[in-house]
Amino acid sequence: MPKSFIFCILVDKISQLRFFGIRAIWRIMQNLITSNLGLFIFKSQLMFTIVQQDHLKVKSELSLLNQVQEWFEQFCLQHLSQLGWSKTQLDRLNLALAEGFTNAVRHAHHALPPETTIEINVDLWIDRLEIRIWDYGKPFNPDAIAEPAPGTLQVGGYGWFLLRRLADRVVYERGADGRNCLLIVKYSVEAQ
Incomplete structure (x- = not known):
């Protein structure tokens, strides 16, 4: 799966996080993080949520x-x-x-x-x-x-x-x- 596609999915999901609880956030993270770049993007976006x-x-x-x-x-x-x-x-x-x-x-x-x-x-x-x-x-x-x-x-x-x-x-x-x-x-x- 191309990293740019993963990035788009992550940005979309991160923008929805304010509506999720902690457990849902961890589930999203486990399902979406497939690369070090994706993990970095996800974690850095969470710091501001x-x-x-x-x-x-x-x-x-x-x-x-x-x-x-x-x-x-x-x-x-x-x-x-x-x-x-x-x-x-x-x-x-x-x-x-x-x-x-x-x-x-x-x-x-x-x-x-x-x-x-x-x-x-x-x-x-x-x-x-x-x-x-x-x-x-x-x-x-x-x-x-x-x-x-x-x-x-x-x-x-x-x-x-x-x-x-x-x-x-x-x-x-x-x-x-x-x-x-x-x-x-x-x-x-x-x-x-």
């Missing part, structure tokens, strides 16, 4: 942390475990989410009413998981936070550094809509 996503909106209340973590845990159990993510990776992500959520409640929304919402988006790509936590607080510069010296005891100030150690990438930005976005990215084992 969101496999699953979810969204949660909650009030700014620390008492809702359990609800946030249970929602995220259900998402992980349903989708990430099928892709071979380890329990350790899932636990680290859940801790990072908890840190980001509590920081939004305690710091970003400390002067705002508890009805002010925090939105959380989870996007699962074939090679990574992205968590976005949106808040309405005043922006801050995370690079201006001094890292606590090893062995020192202080109240607070460890959260930003904990996040950076739990995730592969952490970005904090002010959006055009006046909200802040904390992006937490963790790559799958295969991508590392």
